[in-house]
Amino acid sequence: MLVGQAVRDRFGASVPTGTLVVNVAGAFVLGLLVxxxxxxxxxxxxxxxxxxxxxxxxxxxxxxxxxxxxGDRLEPTRIVALTVVLGVGAAAAGYALTA
Incomplete structure (x- = not known):
């Protein structure tokens, strides 16, 4: 939450960019490990x-x-889609670097 708040304060992003960045980075590290x-x-x-x-x-x-x-259905859908697509991509990239 702190990373997300810092990103929103700095860049004014509507998508929870801080959480997205942390989760994608974690997926990348997990891909490296596997x-x-x-x-x-x-x-x-x-x-x-x-x-x-x-x-x-x-x-x-x-x-x-x-x-x-x-009441906006587009915003949560966008958050989920970005998280899944970028997370899977990051995990695949990490895996490809070490496989």
């Missing part, structure tokens, strides 16, 4: 531990909910 054939212990520690703590599904869910309160 592509690099991290062992189960490292994958659990860094994939589940670090990436799970770094990324924030709860903030994403809250921001989607807040976007629906205005």
């Amino acid at each position: 592509g690099g054939k991290a062992g189960p212990g490292w994958l659990a520690l860094l994939g589940t531990g670090f990436c799970g703590a770094f990324t924030t599904f709860s903030s994403l869910a809250l921001e989607i909910w807040q976007a629906t309160e205005d």
Whole structure:
């Protein structure tokens, strides 16, 4: 939430850019770990531990909910689409770099 607020204060973005950036970065790191054939212990520690703590599904869910309160269906749809498309792309890029 703090990253999102900082981005909104600085750039005035309507899409929760801070949460989007953090989640996409976490997907990239997870792609690096999986592509690099991290062992189960490292994958659990860094994939589940670090990436799970770094990324924030709860903030994403809250921001989607807040976007629906205005009655606008396009904004929450855009947030979900951007998160999924950029997250999968980032994970694929991380995987490709280390595979």
